[in-house]
Amino acid sequence: MGETFGKGHHLHLIDGSAFIFRAYHALPPLTRRSDGIPIGAVAGFCNMLWKYIQDGKGSDAPTHAAVIFDHSSKTFRNDIYALYKANRPEPPEDLRPQFPLTREATRAFNIACIETEGYEADDIIAALSCQARDAGGRVTIISSDKDLMQLVGNGVEMMDPIKGKAIGPDEVREKFGVGPERVVDVQALAGDSVDNVPGAPGIGIKTAAQLIEEYGDLETLLARAAEIKQPKRRQTLIDNAELIRISKRLVELDCNTPLDFGLETLEVREPDPEGLLEFLTRMEFRTLTTRVAERFGAEAPPAVEVAVAAESKVELPGIDRSRYEIIRDETALTAWLVEIAEKGLVAIDTETSGLDEMRADLIGISLCTGPGRAAYLPLAHVSEGAAGDLFGAPVRLEGQIDPARALEMLKPLLEDAGTLKIGQNIKYDWKILARNGIRMAPIEDTMLMSYALNAGDHNHGMDELADRYLGHKCIPIKELIGSGKSQIGFAEVPIEKAGEYAAEDAEITWRLWHHFRPLLPKNRVATAYQLLERPMVGVLADMEMTGIRIDADHLKRMSSAFAQKMAALEAEIHELAGGPFNVGSPKQLGEILFDRMGLAGGKQGKTGAFSTSADVLEDLAAEGHDLPARVLDWRGISKLKSTYTDALPLHVNPETGRVHTSYSITGAQTGRLASTDPNLQNIPVRTEEGRRIRQAFVAGPGMRIVSLDYSQIELRILAHVAQIPALKQAFRDGIDIHAMTASQMFGVPIEGMDPMIRRRAKAINFGVIYGISGFGLARNLRIPRAEAQAFIDTYFERFPEIRAYMDRTVAEAKQDGYVRTLFGRRIMTPGINQSGPAAGGARRAAINAPIQGAAADIIRRAMIRMPAAIADLPAKMLLQVHDELVFEAQEDALDELIARARDVMENAATPAIQLDVPLVVDAGSGASWAEAH
Structure with a gap:
């Protein structure tokens, strides 16, 4: 125990949470080579701590120090105002597992690590600052957080760790227009959109400072609000007085935060070289490990060696399917779960009864932890054909764990933040498992890695990637299930054959991940992958699973009207052509246009047939020819009828009563999403027919459709x-x-x-x-x-x-x-x-x-941030159509949803990019998509 803290002592309080987020956003993503755990923020955090220790020498060095962290998002302020920090997005998925590692890092550097449940880090800093100041010591708060500036003065100063600039009373006055003692009053008036502190509507920092300077303090201002000459400002203060007082309670830091330790326990101590080097080596921070070892004259522990082909140049053995295992009982599954937990990562692939994730049944799961180390867990394989029961129904084969029990055993591991799950097109597996009660996280996707590296260069399916990058030909699915009339379901494939196929997929995924992982930072696309590609998986999966309602009767009526319109157009076309022909036949149309009618511009292909593409017909129509113009009209109506009014009702899921499109993240080289089964992105928006089709997309009872669309982005x-x-x-x-x-x-x-x-x-x-x-x-x-x-x-x-x-x-x-x-x-x-x-x-x-x-990137950033921004609202994001997001929300939440969603969308580029022009979002709502847009 150290001596009592008092005069002559100097306490440094490091805002740990600010350090973490600054490190996370300032550095490219980084994963630990041995197990793929994200460690980029931890690396930055450790480097900042090391710099802090190295710089903290001399006469002004701290005698006491601590790193302060937020314990959790919910604090006593949520009891004061339920919407406090409601707009704050959840931490990024790859940052969450790094939080406990930063605490471990702090302890490894032998610095006091402090957090208190129910209180924010700022409150702990306030309590320690007040105690140290009252004891006669000095305090330096290492942070640039404006909320801490109310503490400055009387022996307390702040230090911006990035700019290396001291923040004293003059700097506080420059920022807020008042001294530190009145910062809380100004913040209470101005509010804070980031923390959802309401404040007084329409009053910003500058106006708030003028008012406080004129009236002295907040209570005096509110008591004399009726004297204010400007009518709007006067009424705002009168109407919102109680909300302003609540805001002050929200922004005022609590110097009485309960602490179960004394200042003397925060004495500065040298790190224990052995413990610090062990931690840094385990984290695989080689450069920092070397620096620390040199500083303490110690020998660095041997680095962790990982057999990663692209990094270590160790040749991986060839794929040997004979080594694959079949997991047939709980004992074997338990052994695999233990192995996966120890390694911290697993490649995973699901086998199902079909390609529609919303209807397919789970047949089995394959796992891989390394070259040749793969297994298949069969869950629902059945007898084939004549091997059924007395009634011909398939019989579930023996040697399979009960599916519910297997999923129960897998769930903790697949949801564990410390175990990385790797997939190829993992959104499919994510949805299959989500329908079975498991939400996988954290995840990596080799398809998205390939896309980040090679968008526009080639396709990103597993077979092509395996051939191109691993020189391996995967087992074709047709070898197992056949084709045509003799095709069987995957459930009927014998377990041993299914195991070879499925386990190979998992191993290929593992190998592709190890191939692509080092290439991401090398090609400077790691940040794009981490921030724009990977987080989209869960966002899109949730949207797709939510789906959207359609009015099938409306579509049926439209289909009938389209048929009548097509018939009328056909009659007109036949009359213009001088006789009947098959309007849908390009060959017959070409003969009429260029042989019978002798129009110019006919181009014959290798088969001798004339081209009647849309471009050709548009050119002819532009020259004033009616027949090609009418054919274009007929084709447009025909496409709408076949693609939408006839087809959409067939896509309604019988369990949900909704249409569930599927988005491809890699569908376009520019980053635009592609929508399939059904495609909801190509419905014409400027034609009357397109608007009528959008009328068929409707809200549920008591709900409304909301559309927000970027203007000319x-x-x-x-x-x-x-x-x-x-x-x-x-x-x-x-x-x-x-x-x-x-x-x-x-x-x-x-x-x-x-x-x-x-x-x-x-x-x-x-x-x-x-x-x-x-x-x-x-x-x-x-x-x-x-x-x-x-x-x-x-x-x-x-x-x-x-x-x-x-x-x-x-x-x-x-x-x-x-x-x-x-x-x-x-x-x-x-x-x-x-x-x-x-x-x-x-x-x-x-x-x-x-x-x-860039437009695609911006709306992706908005979509990634949106779930957290609207989490507490009775609203869901349903669709993305290029520059438009479509939601469904309860009627009483429309205004709040639009306000929050617009804020997210209009600020989606920041902080990465500061555009020279504002982003503007148009919003609307209605009973249908057409009314909302």
């Missing part, structure tokens, strides 16, 4: 990345961007602008993003090609920054073979260095990819 990103002053200013001022462009191009005033001129500017604005040519613009606007090219030339004259951006982007793509989005996503550009027609497409794709990719 790709143009805003273009203005930022190309640094176009005129566009940036227009977006900041909220000016009609298309009218502004038209005014810049054609020299016409914005007021009273001809809608046709605005339409042309709009077509160019959006077309430029996709590298539109004069030919393409001519087709879109149905104007002569020379006129369209003149528009584009004028556009680039008015906005030369866009041409510079295009040239720069293409040059980078040619040099590197890829482009990057603002958030570090890498998009490959194959064909960019080729010549001929393919080069033009590759060039346009390279120009568009950083823009569309």
Whole structure:
């Protein structure tokens, strides 16, 4: 026990939680090589502690020190105000398992580690500061947290650990407009959107400081609120007086926080070299381990060696299926669970009765912990064909653990934060297990790793990845289940054969993970993978499992109306053609257009048939020919009928009564999601028929559909990345961007602008993003090609920054073979260095990819943050359609949902990117999707 704390002593209080989050966001993701546990924040935290220890020498060194942590999210403030910190998102999935390791690190450095249940770290810091100050000592709070600035003065100062800058009373006054003793009053008035402290609506820090300076303190201000001359401000203070007082209780730190130790226990102590080196070695922090060993003149323990092919150059043995095990009883499963827990990671794959995750039954699970170390756990295999019971029903085969019991045994491990679960397209397995009561976490996905490294270069399915990167041919599924009429279900595959196939999948996944893992940081895509790809798995899985209701009767009526409209169009088409033919036959249509009618522009393929693609028909329609125009109308209605009004009712899940689409994270090279079974992303939004289809997507009883849609997000990103002053200013001022462009191009005033001129500017604005040519613009606007090219030339004259951006982007793509989005996503550009027609497409794709990719990244960031932001609301996120998010919410929660969701979406780019233009989100609600959008 040290001497009593008093005069001459100097206490350092380190804001541990701030250190952790700063380390997490400042450094790229990092995993421990031996078991894949995320340790990036721990590494940063340890380096900060080591720097702190090394710098803490000399006459001003601390005599006492402690690192203070938040114990949990719920504190006494939630009893005062239930919505306190309700908007705070949950910590990132890969950060949660690092929290206990930072506590262990603190103890390894031999620094006092303090947290108290029910109180925030700030309250503990306040209590210790008050005790030390009252005892006559000095206090330095190592943090830049504004909430701690109320403690500054009378022997208490703060130190910003990043800037190395002291924060005293002058700095506090500079930030808040008042001295430290009145910071709480200003915060109570201004509120805090981050912590959900309500404050007084419409009053910010500057106004609050002026009011407190004028009236002296908060209570005096509230007592004399009726004297305030500005009517709106006066009424705000009168109406919200009680809420302001509650806000003060929320922001005021508690100097009486109960502590079960004395200041004397916080004496600075040198780390124990042996214990610290053991911890750092176990964490695999080689550089820091070497520095610490040199500092203490000690010998570093031997580094942990891991047989990882891509890192250690150790050749892994070839795949030997004969080594795989079948787990047939609880004893064997227990042994595997113990092994997995010791290793801290497992590759996992589920085998099911079908591809629809919402209807498929779980047949078995495969596990792998290393090369050749894989097993299959059969759960629901049955006899095949004639081997059934007296009634011909399949009989469950022996040698399988009861499925409910097996899942009960697996659940703790699969949900354990300290065990990493690796999958290939793990969203599928996640949903299958979630339907069986297990929510896997934390997870890694080799498909998403491949996508982060090679988006746009090749596909990311297991068979292709195994062949391309491991030189291995996987067992084809057809070898097990056959094809055509003789195809059987996976449940009927003999267990031994199923085991070889399934365990191989798990081992391939394990090997792919070890191959891709070191490549992520090497190619500078680790952050994009960790922040934009992997967290999407759980978000999308929850959305997909929630599903959306449809009105089948409405679709049936639409289908009938479409059939009638198609019949009328067919009659008109036949009349224009001079006789009946199969409108759905491209061959017959081509013969009529180019042989019988003799229209120009016919192009014959290798088979001799004329092309009647949409582009060909649109060109003919633009020339004034009615027949191709009517065929385009017929095709549009036919597609809507077959794809939506006829097909959607068939997708209704009989158990949930909802339609459950499936999103592919790797479906587009730019990062846009793809929706399948059914595809809900291609419903036309600007046509009357498309709007009527959206009327069929409806809310449940007492609920409403809510739509939030980014406004012109790709143009805003273009203005930022190309640094176009005129566009940036227009977006900041909220000016009609298309009218502004038209005014810049054609020299016409914005007021009273001809809608046709605005339409042309709009077509160019959006077309430029996709590298539109004069030919393409001519087709879109149905104007002569020379006129369209003149528009584009004028556009680039008015906005030369866009041409510079295009040239720069293409040059980078040619040099590197890829482009990057603002958030570090890498998009490959194959064909960019080729010549001929393919080069033009590759060039346009390279120009568009950083823009569309950044827009996709932003909405992904919003989606990842959204569940935590609306967790306490009676609302669910249902769909994502490019720049739009669709929700279902109770009617009484609409305003709050829209406010929170809009805030998340409009601030989704931060803190990673500070855009030069604001993001704007339009919102609406209604009984159906059509009403909401």
